[in-house]
Amino acid sequence: MSQQVGLSQLPSEAQNTDNGILEVDAGAFIRFSEVAEQIAATTKRLQKAALLGSYFTSLTDNDLTVAARYFAGYVFPLRSQQTINVGGAALLNAIAQVTGDEKTSLQQQLVQLGDPGDVAFLAFTQNPLVQKPSLTLQELSHKLDELAIAKGTKSKAQLLTSLLNSATPLEAKYIVKLLSGDLRIGLKEGAVEDALARLFGVNVSLVQWVNMLTGDIGETALLARHQHLDRAKMQLFHPIKFMLASPVADLTEVAVQLPAGFVVEDKYDGIRAQVHVAPLAESSDPVLHGKVADGRRVAIFSRTLDEITPSFPDLIEPLANIIPIAGECAERTLRDCAERTLCAFAFKKMV
Known part of the structure; x- marks a missing residue:
């Protein structure tokens, strides 16, 4: 059973107003956490959308992109190859180190509560380190970038404990939830798409289409805000x-x-994948490198948008030599099936 806290009990980062109520800066992570608590407290889909819409309206463009990703359950854009690589054991170790709790006790609580975020909240509530929250969405995003880049267990552990040391109990709860890969507040990516469609007065199917093309709910949110959804296009080496x-x-x-x-x-057994091929001059994007063969860059992506190019070294050269010709079959084929040849179409003709 999850630990829940009423919003009136939550600490807020801001200055006192005339009526004595503390205001929270929209870009503060504590505000994100408060809204997440409100969303978790209701089962009504429209109310969840309204809460998201009200919150999104208060954010700057930069904060909107981050918040939309976080509420969809992503630390990074779905198309990105960045990963945190911090497991459940590492999270419990960090909580134990910061709060002074025994790891065995935390493990027992995890069995009872079923959510590492709730374990963190309970531990930090019993051993509060920070009274006034100061973490912003942008600062958290930067710290999570550092955590993803860090090499080695020790380096990641140091960064994680440093991050949690600056968190209030509620912030720690949602930091851990994000790192564990699921907010568990009854909200999925589809609900975020729906909230964006309602907020900006566009068809939800268009929001879904743009999110598919961009591979980033954060970028989709920004395009929707500025009424630029029609500008979304597929990009080479950005999997869709x-x-x-x-x-x-x-x-x-x-x-x-x-x-x-x-x-x-016909449907053949095997994995579903998408292949991106381009001359080196057209593939300068540093995010998704792929492999190079015969003057072309090749990247293979799984259905989860993970780059799996290194797993298929024998395919790199054949794929690099599929020359896309608009509407015509490539000169070289990978396989003949039932007297049919594999066709490759010019990327620009598809978009």
């Missing part, structure tokens, strides 16, 4: 989300759902 299949009863239903026509193809 995979389209998932939807079950149908028969072919008649397919025709109803896709009246403009459709193509039927």
Whole structure:
């Protein structure tokens, strides 16, 4: 059972107003945490969307991109190859080191509560280190970047304990939740997309489409705010989300759902992947490097948008030599199946 705290009990970072109520700076992480508590306290979808919308409205552009990612459960853009690589044991070790609690006691609490964020909240409440919160969304984002870049268990542990040392109990709760990969507040990425659509008066399907193209709910939120969703385009070496299949009863239903026509193809066992290929001059993006062969850069991405290029070294050269020609089949094919050849289409023709 999760520990919950009423909002009236929460510390806030700001100055006293005339009526004695503390105001919280919109960009403060404590404010994010307070809104997360409010969202967790309701099961109503529209109320969750309203809470998100009100909060998003108060944020600067930079804070909006970060907050949208965090509420969707991502520390970094989904398309990014950055990872924190901090496991559950490391989180408990850091909580124990900061609060002075025994790790065995924390492990028992984790079994009872089922959420490392709740374990952190309880431990920090019993051993408070910080009374007035000062952490901002931008500072947290910077610290998490440092944590992702750090090499070695010791370096990561030092950065993690330093971060938690600056946190109030509620902030520690949501820092740990973010690092564990799930806020567990009854909110998923689809709910964030819905909230953005309602807030900025656009069709939710358009928000979903742009989020698929960009691979970043934070960038999508910013485009929606400025009414620039129509500017979103696929970018080489920025993987896009995979389209998932939807079950149908028969072919008649397919025709109803896709009246403009459709193509039927054989399904082969194996992994689903997307391949990005471009001449070196067109692939300067430093985020996703891939591998180079015959003057071209090749990157292979899994359905979870992870780069898996090193796992398929034998495919790099063949893929590099698939020359995209608009509407025509490539000269070299990877496989002939049922007398059909693999076709590659010019990227610019697709966007």
